[in-house]
Structures are given as structure tokens and as C-alpha cells.
Amino acid sequence: MTSAPGxxxxxxxxxxxxxHRRTSDELSEVExxxxxxxxVLDRTGLKTADIDFTCSGSSDYLAGRAFxxxxxxxxxxxxxxISESHVExxxxxxxxxxxxxxxxxxxxxALVYSYGKSSPGxxxxxxxxxxxxxxxxxxxxxxxxxxxxxxQALIDAGDTDEPALAAVAARNRESATANxxxxxxxxxxxxxxxxxxxxxxxxxxxxxxxxxxILAAGDRARELCARPAWIRGIDHRTEAHSLGVRxxxxxxxxxxxxxxxxxxxxxxxxxxxHAPFTAQEIVLRKALRLGDDVHVNPSGGxxxxxxxxxxxxxxxxxxxxxxxxxxxxxxxxxxTSGPCLQQNLVAVLEGEPR
Amino acid sequence: xPEVLKAPLxxxxxxxxxxxxxxxxxxxxxxxxxxxxxxxGDGRVLVPPVEYDPVTAEEIRDLVEVAPTGTVTTWAWNHAxxxxxxxxxxxxxxxVRLDGADTALLHALDAPGPDTVHTxxxxxxxxxxxRTGAITDIACFEPYDGPPGEPARHxxxxxxxxxxxxxxxxxxxxxxxxxxxTAYINALTGxxxxxxxxPACRKVYVPPRGACPTCGVxxxxxxEVGPRxxxxxxxxxxxxxKNLDIAVPYVYAHIALDGADLxxxxxxxxxxxxxVRMGLRVEPVWTEGARYPDHYRPTGEPDADYDTYKExx
Numbered sequence: 003m004t005s006a007p008g009x010x011x012x013x014x015x016x017x018x019x020x021x022h023r024r025t026s027d028e029l030s031e032v033e034x035x036x037x038x039x040x041x042v043l044d045r046t047g048l049k050t051a052d053i054d055f056t057c058s059g060s061s062d063y064l065a066g067r068a069f070x071x072x073x074x075x076x077x078x079x080x081x082x083x084i085s086e087s088h089v090e091x092x093x094x095x096x097x098x099x100x101x102x103x104x105x106x107x108x109x110x111x112a113l114v115y116s117y118g119k120s121s122p123g124x125x126x127x128x129x130x131x132x133x134x135x136x137x138x139x140x141x142x143x144x145x146x147x148x149x150x151x152x153x154q155a156l157i158d159a160g161d162t163d164e165p166a167l168a169a170v171a172a173r174n175r176e177s178a179t180a181n182x183x184x185x186x187x188x189x190x191x192x193x194x195x196x197x198x199x200x201x202x203x204x205x206x207x208x209x210x211x212x213x214x215x216i217l218a219a220g221d222r223a224r225e226l227c228a229r230p231a232w233i234r235g236i237d238h239r240t241e242a243h244s245l246g247v248r249x250x251x252x253x254x255x256x257x258x259x260x261x262x263x264x265x266x267x268x269x270x271x272x273x274x275x276h277a278p279f280t281a282q283e284i285v286l287r288k289a290l291r292l293g294d295d296v297h298v299n300p301s302g303g304x305x306x307x308x309x310x311x312x313x314x315x316x317x318x319x320x321x322x323x324x325x326x327x328x329x330x331x332x333x334x335x336x337x338t339s340g341p342c343l344q345q346n347l348v349a350v351l352e353g354e355p356r
Numbered sequence: 357x358p359e360v361l362k363a364p365l366x367x368x369x370x371x372x373x374x375x376x377x378x379x380x381x382x383x384x385x386x387x388x389x390x391x392x393x394x395x396x397g398d399g400r401v402l403v404p405p406v407e408y409d410p411v412t413a414e415e416i417r418d419l420v421e422v423a424p425t426g427t428v429t430t431w432a433w434n435h436a437x438x439x440x441x442x443x444x445x446x447x448x449x450x451x452v453r454l455d456g457a458d459t460a461l462l463h464a465l466d467a468p469g470p471d472t473v474h475t476x477x478x479x480x481x482x483x484x485x486x487r488t489g490a491i492t493d494i495a496c497f498e499p500y501d502g503p504p505g506e507p508a509r510h511x512x513x514x515x516x517x518x519x520x521x522x523x524x525x526x527x528x529x530x531x532x533x534x535x536x537x538t539a540y541i542n543a544l545t546g547x548x549x550x551x552x553x554x555p556a557c558r559k560v561y562v563p564p565r566g567a568c569p570t571c572g573v574x575x576x577x578x579x580e581v582g583p584r585x586x587x588x589x590x591x592x593x594x595x596x597x598k599n600l601d602i603a604v605p606y607v608y609a610h611i612a613l614d615g616a617d618l619x620x621x622x623x624x625x626x627x628x629x630x631x632v633r634m635g636l637r638v639e640p641v642w643t644e645g646a647r648y649p650d651h652y653r654p655t656g657e658p659d660a661d662y663d664t665y666k667e668x669x
Contacts, residue, residue, distance in 0.1 A: 027360050027362065027530075027532035028360050028532070028534070028535060028538075029534050029535060029566075030533060030534025030535070030536070030537065030565070030566050031534075032534075032565065032566055032567045033534050033535055033536065033566040033567070033574070036566075036567055036572070036573075036574060039572070040573075050572050063527070065529065066365050066367050066527060066529035066531070067531075073565060075569070076565055076566075076567040076568070076569040076572070077567045077572055078572050079568070079569065079570060079571050079572020079573070080569060080572075081569045081570045082570075121530075122365075122529045122530050122531060122532065123527055123528065123529040123530075124527070124528065126438070127438060127439070127440075127527060128527055130440075131525060131527070135371065135373055135523050136373065136375070136379050136383070136491070136521065137404045137461075137462075137491050138462055138491075139523065139525075140440075140490060140491050140492055140521075140523055141440075141441060141442055141462065141463065141464070141491060141492070142438060142439065142440035142441045143441070143449060143462060144438055147432055147434055147449045148449075150432030150433075150449070151430045151431065151432045151449055151450075151451060151462075152430075153432070154430045154431055154432055154475070155429075155430040155475075158430065158475045195433070195435060196435075197432045197433065197434050197435070197449070198432060198433035198435070198470050199432070200432075242410035242411075243410075244402075244404065244406065244410065244459065245451060245460075245462055246403075246404075246429075246451050246453070246459045246460030246461055246462060247402065247410050247459045250430065
């Protein structure tokens with residue numbers, strides 16, 4: 003199901019995020035997350051008790067802390083027990099779950115949050131543990147290496163070259179100068195090869211951060227937000243897990259999710275793409291048929307701040323915030339999970355005519 | 357701001373995984389220097405083979421041998437190999453479509469440098485000297501300019517098939533406990549137990565975790581509690597824990613320190629295990645150089661009245 007049945011409209015009514023940093027070792031996860039939860043609630047005037055459903059996304063592997071999501075729940079105020087769920091995925095998928103919960107009519111408001119601390123471990127190695135445990139994970143191919151295989155495939159196909167990738171990096175980080183939450187802003191050297199053909203500049207910064215959004219249905223959304231960002235459609239799709247089965251230069255799952263979310267029905271003016279590596283933006287622009295007139299990643303995207311498990315939810319939040327401010331009337335938000343854009347979520351957000 | 361406490365944390369886990377019929381045949385084949393693929397309903401050969409068609413989800417079992425030679429479909433030069441990767445010297449990651457296969461296999465390619473690698477180059481399997489039935493039985497690929505290998509027509513039936521793998525994993529972290537727990541640990545070095553009070557409900561949490569789970573707000577006001585406390589509940593441990601030099605049976609208890617609104621846990625000593633009871637009054641026993649109490653022992657006070665700790669159970 004990709005659009006609201008029975009006309010139940012659901013909107014993102016508030017968004018908050020941390021200032022993303024290389025390390026937050028003076029704070030536990032809940033200490034990092036809590037100010038963001040308070041900020042997003044303050045934006046709507048809601049209290050925890052007013053929230054019908056809470057859903058979060060995080061991964062214990064990132065910081066090596068078992069059941070960290072239950073500790074993070076302390077920051078919500080989850081006692082006496084609240085209606086709550088968690089996904090071991092980026093928060094964009096937690097938002098998808100919350101959206102379905104609101105569609106059922108069981109809830110009118112939802113708090114969605116996610117957080118990731120990459121600083122305690124080595125995220126390149128940690129992410130190898132999500133790979134096929136029989137044929138791939140025993141080789142420990144790190145996240146940059148897999149992204150580099152995709153980048154080389156694009157170069158071989160004539161879809162991009164190293165200067166074009168550098169331009170993607172530069173444009174995103176230039177946009178990030180207007181984003182006070184970004185970890186990398188302005189001119190950043192392309193640097194040496196990390197895994198050729200990707201240079202350090204083609205890769206996202208490693209850091210810690212958290213984000214939260216509030217969803218509300220119908221009139222409740224209009225009460226809570228002057229210009230709600232209505233979710234006109236949202237869908238997520240995945241590809242075969244074996245890299246050698248896929249065409250790494252294309253993203254059919256993104257295209258299908260976009261189609262199911264209604265993205266191609268009318269042009270969007272803004273797109274927040276979750277492309278941690280420069281070459282992936284090339285793939286996504288093609289799959290989403292984004293023209294040069296679309297404002298891509300006004301926030302600077304994941305190349306400016308990539309708190310793993312939160313960076314996808316931040317794309318939805320940033321797109322919604324543009325709608326809230328009147329800077330966008332129809333925005334696309336994309337989130338990805340897994341190696342080389344394996345799984346993709348697309349949401350279309352709209353503001354009412356002004 | 358006080359110095360941030362940090363400590364190394366190593367997480368190691370050997371996953372024991374069973375194999376399905378296709379995975380078993382493929383990995384056993386590698387042990388025997390045979391590369392097997394699986395044929396899909398529409399005639400494509402998948403290498404590495406899977407048990408369900410990624411397009412149709414149809415169960416597929418038709419094994420077919422492919423050549424140990426093939427073609428690079430994409431690659432990436434790894435200047436700095438990381439722990440666990442196939443080679444310790446710089447190498448190329450490569451997706452290789454073996455001769456006879458329609459899909460590509462990820463592995464390392466041992467080549468002198470990035471200038472010697474290109475998409476479309478011909479390579480062949482270099483077998484590991486010792487093979488166990490694992491993807492690492494392929495040591496890596498190496499450049500190859502000979503004719504395509506001639507696969508035999510192996511059926512995929514082996515006398516002694518591998519039925520599982522043990523996948524060892526190790527991740528290294530630097531653990532930092534955060535603000536509230538850092539303050540707690542620092543106070544313990546002075547043999548003081550310091551909790552934090554919720555500004556909203558006034559409860560004192562020991563050990564503090566930085567947030568009140570009832571109110572969802574930060575705790576900040578530090579409150580010294582104890583040192584004495586009350587056993588609220590307990591259990592008798594009869595099985596010796598690995599790496600723990602404590603004679604069984606012993607008692608592990610929830611202890612509400614005086615002034616705390618949350619019980620912490622600790623071992624009870626200095627009393628026969630079968631005499632420990634709810635309401636027993638205890639105090640910490642420190643050993644020289646320890647960073648936390650070794651155990652708690654009876655104070656000799658009369659037992660606490662149930663009503664004084666019933667909310668802390």
C-alpha cells in the first residue's frame with residue numbers, strides 16, 4: 003500500500019537533529035538523543051504522553067552496545083509502558099512503520115527517531131557484518147570498497163568520471179554551508195584514494211548524530227504545524243542481495259519505489275537524496291529522472307553529515323522542513339540501506355497551496 | 357569538562373551457520389577445487405549459487421560446473437588492506453564473471469598495481485593451500501592470459517560434503533560511558549556511590565544512566581547514597597560462571613542503597629547463602645585497588661521492614 007486509503011492524510015509536522023560531529027564520546031547514546039527528542043516535541047507543544055506511537059531505528063553493532071535502543075527509550079519517558087517499536091534499520095524505515103500505524107487509524111500522532119554513534123568503532127568494518135555471511139562477509143569487504151566497485155562500474159559505463167564525482171562532492175558541501183547541523187561544510191579537498199576510484203572527498207564523513215520527526219494525521223497535523231508536509235506517497239523496495247547479480251549502474255528498486263510513491267506523477271522541486279558516496283548520487287538522479295531544475299540536497303546530503311541509521315530519516319526531515327518553511331511545495335526524500343544502494347525508500351511530501 | 361573515560365571493548369562472536377543443499381555443494385566444491393553454479397528456470401547460471409531464483413523466487417537445485425577462469429566486470433584498488441581481508445598486500449577487489457556463469461563473484465584480485473587492472477581483464481582462481489569448504493578456499497584471483505578453463509561436468513554430489521561453516525567475527529570498539537556514568541565511575545574511585553535525581557519526579561537513580569525513564573528528562577543533580585542498603589530480592593547461583601573465581605553456591609542480590617530509588621545488583625558475602633533474605637541490611641566490602649565493591653556483607657542491623665522497600669522490588 004503506497005497511498006493513504008480512505009483519504010487519511012498523514013504529514014511530517016516537526017523535525018529536529020543534532021549538530022553531527024566526528025565524535026560524541028562525552029555523551030551516551032541517550033544523552034546525545036534526548037535534546038533532539040525535547041526539541042522536536044517543543045516544536046509541536048506535545049508531551050510524551052500525547053504521542054500515540056513511538057518508533058525508532060538504530061543498530062547495536064555500530065557502537066558495540068547490546069540493547070542500546072532500550073536505554074535510548076529512557077530519553078522518551080517510556081514508563082509506564084508506551085506503544086513502541088524499533089527497527090534495526092535507518093530511521094526512515096521506522097518512519098515507514100509509523101506511517102502504516104497512523105494509516106490504520108490506531109494512532110493520530112507518532113514520534114520517530116533514530117541515532118547512530120559511529121565513533122566508538124570502525125564503521126567500515128562494522129558494516130561488513132550486514133553482508134551475506136556465507137560468501138561475502140568472510141572476506142570483510144568494507145563499505146568504501148563496495149561503493150568503489152559501484153563507482154568503477156559507472157565510470158566504465160561512461161556515466162561519470164572522477165572530475166564529475168568531485169563536482170558532486172563540492173556541490174553538496176557548498177550547500178552544507180547553509181546547514182548548521184552539517185559535519186563537513188564548504189570546500190573539502192578531494193584527497194587521496196581511499197579505495198580507487200573513490201577519494202576521501204567522495205566518501206561521507208564518519209560521525210555521530212541523531213534525528214527525530216513527528217507525524218500526525220489529518221486535522222491533528224493542521225493543529226500542530228502551520229504548513230504540514232503531507233506524505234503523498236511512500237514506498238520501499240530492495241534488490242537481490244548478491245552484488246554480482248545486480249547492475250550496479252542502475253537502481254531499479256529506487257525507480258520502483260518512486261513510481262509507487264507517485265514521484266513521477268508531477269515534477270518535484272526539491273530532492274533530498276541519501277547518497278553517502280558521490281557515485282551513488284549519479285545513480286539516483288538517473289533512477290529518479292531528476293532534471294537540472296530540481297534542487298538536490300539543499301542540506302548538503304550524506305556527504306556533509308552521515309550519522310549511520312539516522313541519515314535516511316534526516317533526508318525525510320530536511321525535505322519536510324523545506325515544505326514547512328515554504329521553500330518547497332513538492333519534495334522527494336530518499337533513504338538507502340545496505341551496500342551499493344541495495345534497499346531504497348522514497349517519499350513524496352507536499353505542502354498545501356499558499 | 358572532566359576527562360572522558362574510555363576503555364577498549366572487543367566483541368567477538370563465532371557464528372555457526374548451517375548450509376542449504378546448494379551452498380553446501382558450492383563450498384564443498386571449493387574444497388575440491390571445483391566451482392559450481394546453479395541454473396535458473398530461464399537458463400542463466402548463477403555463481404556464487406543461491407537456493408532461490410533472485411527474480412522468480414523459484415527453488416533452484418540444478419548445479420552446473422563452471423571454469424576457474426573468468427572476466428573482471430568491475431574492480432576497485434585497495435591500497436590499505438584491512439584485518440580479515442583476503443590479502444595483506446595491496447590488491448584489487450573485483451567482481452569476476454567466471455567462464456560459463458552469467459553473474460559475478462566478489463573476491464580479491466592479486467595484481468602488481470592499479471595500472472595493471474581493468475574491467476574486462478582475464479583472471480583465474482588461485483586456490484588456497486589448505487581448503488576447508490569456505491569462500492576463503494579461493495585465496496584470490498590472479499591475472500591470466502591463457503585459454504578459458506574447461507570445466508568438467510561435476511554433478512555437485514560429493515562423498516563428504518560440508519554442512520556448516522563457523523564464521524568468526526571480531527569488532528573493536530573504544531567504549532565511552534557518557535556523562536552520567538562517567539561521574540558515577542569517578543565517584544566510585546573515591547569509594548562513594550553517587551546517583552542522580554530526576555528534576556521532575558525526584559527519584560534518585562543508581563547507577564545513573566543520564567535520563568529518567570519515567571519522565572524522559574535528563575537527570576543532573578548528584579546525590580550520594582548508601583553506603584548501606586537493603587536486599588530487595590536475590591537469587592542463589594549454583595553454576596560457576598566462566599572466568600569467574602567465586603565458589604558456588606553464592607547469592608546475587610538486588611540492593612537498594614539508602615537514599616536510592618532504584619536497586620543495583622551485587623554479590624552477598626559474609627553470610628551462608630541459605631541465610632540471605634529479603635530485607636537483609638548490607639554494606640559494601642572494598643578490596644585494595646578495586647574500582648567497585650567486591651561484594652556486600654550483612655551490617656548486623658535488624659532487617660528492614662517490607663514497607664520500606666516494597667516499591668523498589
